[in-house]
Amino acid sequence: MSFPLSDLDERIQAVRLREKAAQAQADHWDDKSRRIGHLRGLTFLVALLSGGSAFMAETEASVWGAAALAVVAFVAFLWLIRRHDVCLLAMQRAEREALVERARAVRLAGQFDGLEDTGRDLHPSGHPYAADLDLFGEGSLFQRISIAHTHFGRNALAQSLLVPLDPASVPERQQAVSELAELRAFRTELEREARALVHFSHKGKVLTRETPDPSFLLTWIESPRGLPTSSGFQVLCTLIPIATIGGMVASFAFGAAPYYLIPLVVGLILLAKTRDVTGPTFGTVSQTEGSFLPYADLLRVLEGLDPKTPHTQKLISELKPSREDTSRLTASHEMQRFRDLVSWYDIRHNGMIYPFIEAIFLWSIHSTLRLERWKTRIGPRARRWFEIIGEMEALASLAELMDVDPMATLPELAREDAELVAEELAHPLIAASRRKTNDLPTLASGKGLLITGSNMSGKSTFLRALGVNVVLALAGGPVTARRFLLPPLVLRTSLRIEDSLLTGTSHFFAEVKKLASVVETAQAGQPVLFLLDEVLHGTNSRERIIGARWVLAELLEHGARGIMTTHDEGLTSFEGPLRERVSMYHFREDVEGGAMTFDYTLREGPVRSGNALRLMRSVGLSVPIEE
Template sequence: MIDPKQYYKAQQLEHRNILKVLQKKEFNLFIGRLFLGFSSLSLLIWGFYTKSIGLGLGGVISLLLFIGCVYWYKSNLNKIKQCKQILKAVNNELLYFKGEFTAYNGKDYVSAQHPFTYNIDIFGESSLFHRINRTITQSGSKQLASFLSNVGCGKHDILQRQATLDELEKQHDYLIHHKSIDEIESKKIRFSAENYSSIFNIRTLSFIMSLSLFILISCWGNLFTCLFLGKSLILPIYILASIIFINGIISTFYFQKGNKIILKLKQLISLSESYAPIISLNTAITFKSNTLKEIQSALLLHKKNLKELSTMNEFLGFRNNVILWMVSNTLFLLDVFIFIKFIKWEKKNLSELHDLEDTIGYLDALISLATYNFNHPNAVTPQIVTSGCISGKNIYHPFMTFKEAIGNDFTQEESIITIITGANMSGKSTFLRTIALNIVLANTGCKVCAESFLLNASIKLFTSMRTQDNIVAGKSYFNAEIDRLESAIDYGMKHPSTLFIFDEVLKGTNSEDKLLGSINLLKFFSQKQFMVIIATHDLGVTHLEEEFGSDKYINYCFEIELTTPILYSYTINRGICKNKNASFIVNKMLESKIKMNNDIEEK
């Protein structure tokens, strides 16, 4: 098993050394370029004035070496840029192990109405998304957000992603090279064929093109025939001049009209150039998993289509040179030919080009997930089943991976309501998020933070742990909580295989009313055979296990020891908590303040 930190440190050292060599080479090529440029110019001028063939030849050789030096200098600059980008990617990974996350944190995906993402820190600063995200495309970021926002994906999809991530995780250098590619900005392009009928009549233009080409070839043929036979050249030259003149008028007429196509073509070329490094990287590697093979096949197809686009753009580059434009259009109507070719290409391929963004985005998101797996060698691949709910051994919080996390064994059965009691800060809320986050990770195909983990692939997730009031909307904390519980019930009725995770329900009312409401709520959940994990301070609800049996309700607790300081074990056990710490902590605080005040008065 490769230690990820040691791997990144080795890559950092290796590429620092490579960069030093390349920078030294850059200096030498810069000096060589100046010397050869000056030498070639001097030798050519000196040879011209002295009429020396040797000096002229030396000047030509120096000029060729100068051109080669310019090419090597540019190539070396590209290598330096790539090396720096790889170093940046490696340094970002090393920062990750220090708890510094440099990528986009997904704050735009935060939604308080989502069934679970808002409550368990999926998006936002230091969130799960923030820790996993290595995407370099906007479509990749959206796809990663989609992965983390959906559970109950089904056994087939999860196993397929597991196999894909397992293969990617082992391609360490490939992962680094992908992450070193410049971030690609989203291009605002209409991925539908434009209607050019108001500018171009394709049939008419195609006819004119064919007729012009036929007449042109015929004229040249007649011209050479007359020249060979010694006949008059006036008529063929006249016809040739006429067709060149007509072609010139047609090309001039469509010069401005073609700007709409030129603009669209430039946008597509820009998109093509931005995706070129990803396409090149992923078409030069051999994949084994079906998902990656399908992605590679799609990229190869797009590579061919984009090559055709690039060729059209190169020909349209003749517009930048007046002489080239005049010759190519008066003789061959090149602009018109390219316009017709592009319109046909657009109808055939443009809708498919939209799929390129989705394909690259999907791969981009998978690489982020694979990097997460590689960075967590102690995590395990969960076992995916089609019955039960969840069961795990030594399950720990994904955010505590690089600290001394305390794991817990836990099993949640179908149609069971698990009631967790414990003092403040004993670990109840952290445990609830531990379960929820590992369920999310398992559904993405990622490894989970546990010694072993079993998950029913059809289980959905709904949480209520972070309810907020809304003064502007006139909604109190209690109203917001009731709305959330109502949403939970509606969600459960629609999705029977849902695990509900609640943290201290009905906090916005008095203790007696809260207890009665909580008991009625849990009885309703039991009647509907909902799967529920609930953390609460209300010890009264724990009597439900004794009253209805452990096949419906089951009690767990996080216990503490009321010593000075208080000892928190953060381990879950069967039963009901016995110790409370609120009054104990308040009394200790008051004792400290009284002692401090007495000391001040004595002085």
């Protein structure tokens, strides 16, 4: 869904206009709610004064006139309360829509580092490439693309970046992403309702709260029923209230013996026997419904989608009645049904009435039976609803990238023995207006590239550009390249090494362990794509050259393909099989009038000069330079 770079400013302007329109709507509803708030206070005052006047009036006409005015004012007061709530909801909805469009404009402009969700909490330790490729944290891929706001959506998106899809499932996911990229209004509505779970307005400010976590209630839904399921128990619980009430009527109205005490005592025994079930059930649903029900609006948005692609069709169909079971309700209606059932428990809060209602009608037993029948019908479907929310948010995030990035296109999948091809490859974390594209020399199995170049010339960025695009492709998402042909690959990298004082791990040893993991993966027969930056730079030149050559030879010998970068010119001299398997490329700088410039263009052959001494001179260090 790529578009000309020349259209970027126009698209940003269009999004800014939508943001302003949404904010104008929010301001309109805010003003309206303030006016209604004032009127609400006024009508209440009128009702109060009129009611008082009715009591103090001396004539019948004055009494009726004041009473009528009080009633009208009070009805108006109640109506204004409702209207005020409507205005507040509309204002918050418009505010969230403005936030969605504001974030979209930022992504279009490539200035996403100001977006609030960096995904830092999702970063896994010890992952083979997450840290190297900046998948999480400040300025990360997650921050760039995520429009997920629920716990489920954030985790689903993170997993799609960390765990490559099975190649067979990538095409269906690509179709879903492509479809959602065309449905901007749907994505806006989905994100707007997801933001409702974490954003709220208070005194004119938009604040953030923790995402509701329904996991405790989901565990209860999936647990076995606590009350007996036999029809005899349910019939008994139905007959006892009837017998109790009938006996009370006979006794108090017609003077019959107090036989109602028998079913009443039996009912009290039943209540005592079932208290260990009804009590915890009431506690569970009353304390956790607030973390479950807020997702209903988000589910309604998903249920309103009419998808055309198989993957999305399957997901959405699980939220709706099936052809085999038309009596089944939609997920959002099931949540509404749950809300209605929980409301039966509300009478427990009335301490004066509830003990009598409980004793006569076995209220807690019947309320619990209704809830348990509901949870038996729902079963594992409830957890699946939230998984679908997460998957749709993850798909929408990939679709958002496809919509807002002018270079975004879907990669082609190839056979395992095919070459890896990337034409006009660019890094998706660099703003489109500042990107420099390069063609990747084709990489076949058992072939490698050795890229040399001076500092700051673009070697590491090129490796990360390839790595991040491979991650996106293996997640079923778009890449930033004119053409990207990807065979099944297992990505492994060594670009950024972290030592640790806590574990006593040195920088060099940490790198050696990371390289060992890359080599072992290739030796296990997996189709590795390796990206290795400045290998073994923590040791002396002689050992570095020997070690780097061995690593490169071992990887290629086992069918891996990939790229290694180096500053060391001694590494560019190969003998034997490596000479046939490794191609040389480089990045370089130009020096004019003592100033260095970089064009970040990949060229054939090894580099013949460095710039370390010039960089030292540029910061005021008077190191001599040999011309």
